[in-house]
Amino acid sequence: MEPPERPARGAFAPWDEPAAQPLVVFDGVTKRFGAETAVSDLTLAVYEREFFALLGPSGCGKSTLMRMLAGFETPSAGRVLLAGQDLAGLPPHVRPVNMMFQSYALFPHMSVEKNIAFGLEMDGRPRDEVGARVAEALRMVKLEGLAGRRPHQLSGGQRQRVALARALVKRPKLLLLDEPLGALDRKLREETQFELMALQERLGLTFIIVTHDQDEAMTMATRIAVMDKGRLAQVGTPPVIYEAPATRHVAGFIGEINLVEGTVSGCDGRRVTVATAVGDLTVADAVDSVAVGQMVAVAWRPEKTRIVRGGEAISNGRAVISGTVHDIGYLGGRTTYHVDVSGLRLKAAVANAARSIERPLGTGEAVKLAVAPDALLLLVR
Amino acid sequence: MSERATRRTIILVPYLWLALFFLVPFAIVAKMSLSQVATAIPPYVPVFGLADGPAGWFAKARELSLDNYGVIVGDRLYVDAFLASLRIAAIGTAILLVIGYPIAHAMARAPERWRPILVMAVILPFWTSFLIRVYAWIGILKPEGLLNELLLGLGLIGTPLQIANTETAVLIGVVYSYLPFMVLPLYATLERMDRTLLEAAQDLGCPPWKAFWRITLPLSLPGIVAGCFLCFIPITGEVVIPDLLGGSDTLMIGKTLWTEFFSNRDWPVASAVAVLLLVILVGPIMVYQRQQARQMEAGR
Incomplete structure (x- = not known):
């Protein structure tokens, strides 16, 4: 890919x-x-x-x-x-190499200006150059007016910028x-x-x-x-x-994901079918090669899931999973549905593209989740 | 009682304590310093009595004078004793700082589980009597003492060194006795210092030895000030160490005061010496207090 x-x-x-x-x-x-x-x-x-x-x-x-x-x-x-x-x-x-420390590690006994100048002074730069570069660094992080302050007189955001300027001033x-x-x-x-x-x-x-x-x-x-x-x-x-x-x-670490464990039941080139607790899922382009009978996981992102009422029809080619809505998280820009399917809880996120105050689906309602084969991921490790 | 009154009462307690155990005795000493020595009990005049009445008190108050201060200021002996005390305290404090700083620094850098044991080791001498420990130094420093025996045995010297009963002995005793007072405040500031500051300094191109001068030393200044005053102030008035180790050659003001009071039974002059000592030390004490207060304010 x-x-x-x-x-x-x-x-x-x-x-x-x-x-x-x-x-x-x-x-x-x-x-x-x-x-x-x-x-x-x-x-x-x-x-x-x-x-x-x-x-x-x-x-x-x-x-x-x-x-x-x-x-x-x-x-x-x-x-x-x-x-x-x-x-x-x-x-x-x-x-x-210069480092910006998590605690910022600003020298508490030095002014903002002295903190930033420290690295340049250590390099033995001439005084005019140090002054000019410190002024430039202060401009860069928008702290021109605070050159004479001590670190404890600054807000968290200001300290962060001093630390950044101090680490950057030596280029x-x-x-x-x-x-x-x-x-x-x-x-x-x-x-x-x-x-x-x-x-x-x-x-x-x-x-x-x-x-x-x-x-x-x-x-x-x-x-x-x-x-x-x-x-x-x-x-x-x-x-x-x-x-x-x-x-x-x-x-699992990056973003939200639905992850279903299963066994490979069919293998046709990069097209892999996996038998899972929520039914057979066919992955369109598996990256890792697998053998029938192998334990794998199928995963997909909540926002790549369509969610419709139980009775509605779904276009062909998609994996369809039936379940009931457990709860609904309304986040303004999108809505997250938690759907119970045979003991698993799957997530579906829907962008609220239209302006509507009514909820299209209610808690406890029977729904179908539909995922396109190319949205499915095969995870071996 | 209202809350305000309660709070006032609570604040009043330490003030009463101070008044009772510092201000009143000081007033008595100050008054004594203005009196004249006499062969009587107590050994000075005038003595104010309740029976005198206001007129009597007024008459007696006119007998008070600053003569004793004149005696002290005019006599080389006292002036020299004051100067010697200040000199010994200054030299002793300087030596203490030079010895104490590396100790405190090493303690603060030691692995964390070792630190309580090291602090314990510094405090340990307090478990024995101060007097006994100073006496022990006589045994070490006297001509036929441990140190001379050792040096003679090693063939490093031919004749015993005369250390006991000299100013050197007093300095040794002072440095030995006051070392914890220098190490502990230094250790407290150094231990609290954020280690990443040194990493940041190094990261910005500062070699470790330079980071010590630019970061560690300035940040430990409060500890240096505290340690120096904690040593300098009591050393100036020290009595026991010069008496036991200094012999008759070393004249320190604390010892002079002792002699005036107990040997010469000249209470008024002794009191005047005490008042002058306090006046001399009030300056450093106030600087120390201000430094401590400022540190409390800065303590975030």
């Missing part, structure tokens, strides 16, 4: 070009803390100008991966390369962002997401962001690496991750 393209980023896809040189390479990297393995034999390449997201639940090893890149942790095995150079033995202060080859928006409230977080994207594109820098927030990763990233227990579950563009998840874990 070809990865669907992101309209905003156009043809930017260096990971598909065999000749492209990656900026960052994790080559068989393992990190153990005592008996615990945080990162396990992980190989990954990140390309220049990417906005790369490491996504996973807490404890999946994503922060460890970032800290190895910054130099705060040393791999137990494997290599970490930046622009072809092995970073082994390079202490954090000489690496051309690092690579900027690491550890849960950069975690401490912001929802509205500010969404605004900041788009600001970050615009900034990254304008400055032409490479960003690697660590997050546990799937919306954040989906919105901002060129590619997402979904991590699970120290391993990569899948690496791909947001549409690939969403529409073609490689494993049950990825499918």
Whole structure:
């Protein structure tokens, strides 16, 4: 399956070009803390100008991966390369990488201006240059008036922007962002997401962001690496991750999904029929090859489900599942139905395209769910 | 009782305590410092009695004078004792800071499960009497003491070092005795410091040794101030250590006061010395209090 393209980023896809040189390479990297393995034999390449997201639940090893890149942790095995150079033995202060910390780690005894100037002063830049670049960074994050404030005199959003300016002012080859928006409230977080994207594109820098927030990763990233227990579950563009998840874990972690376990009953090239508790489901284009009798799962997204009254007819070719509505979640823009089908609870999301106050379906009503074969996913792992 | 009255009563208690056990004794000492020495019981005049009546009190109040302060200021002995006390306190505090900071820093950096044990180790000496511990130093420092025996045994020196009964001995005693007062406030600030600040500094191109000067040291300033005042103020008035380790050569004001009071039975001069000592130390104490208050305010 070809990865669907992101309209905003156009043809930017260096990971598909065999000749492209990656900026960052994790080559068989393992990190153990005592008996615990945080990162396990992980190989990954990140390309220049990417906005790369490491996504996973807490404890999946994503922060460890970032800290190895910054130099705060040393791999137990494997290599970490930046622009072809092995970073082994390079202490954090000489690496051309800057990091924005989750806690922001602003120096409490320094003004905003001094915080931002710190990195440039460490490089021994002349005073005029430091002043000019700090002023520019302050403009960039829209904090011109607050140069003299101390961190504790700022709001959460302002602190976040100071941390960003401080990490960006040195124009690092690579900027690491550890849960950069975690401490912001929802509205500010969404605004900041788009600001970050615009900034990254304008400055032409490479960003690697660590997050546990799937919306954040989906919105901002060129590619997402979904991590699970120290391993990569899948690496791909947001549409690939969403529409073609490689494993049950990825499918369940990103967005909502209906997942039904079953046994392969028929196999005709990429057309696979699976016997499940909700009836036979035929997947149009299975990616993994399977054999009859194999235990697999069939999955589909709630919004790719049509829901109609029990009596209504459904056009041919779709899998049809009958059930009763258990409850209804009205969210304004869309409505989510929870439908009970032979002991399972399936979800269907319907966009409320027409303006209507009446509910088309009621709780307890008999309904049919219809899913097109090409909306069904076959998950082996 | 209304809530307001209750609150006032509660606030009143510490003030009453202060008035009763600080202000009244201080007033008595201050009055004594204005009196004249006499061979009597108590050994000074005038003594105000209830029987005197207002007229008597007025007459006696006219006998009070600042003569004792004149004696102290005019006598090199007292001035030297004051200066020596301040000098020993300053040098001792400086040495304490230089020794105490690395200890506190190492403690704060130690693995978390070790820290309570290390704090315990710093406090442990308090379990023995202060006096006994200072006495023990005589055994170590005297000409035929442990230190000289060791150095002689190792062949590092030919004749015993004269450390006991010198200012060096006083400094050793002071540094030994006050080390916990320097280490504990330093440890408290260093332990509380956010470690990611150092990572951030390194990430921005700051080598670790420089991060110490730019980040750790400025952020531990409240601990440094607290530790220094906690040592400097009591060392200035120290009596036991100079008496036991300093011999007759080292004149500190606390010891002078003791001698005036108990050997010379000159209560008025001793009182004047005490009042002057307090006046000298009020400055640093107020700076310390303000620093503490500011830290409380900044404490988020």
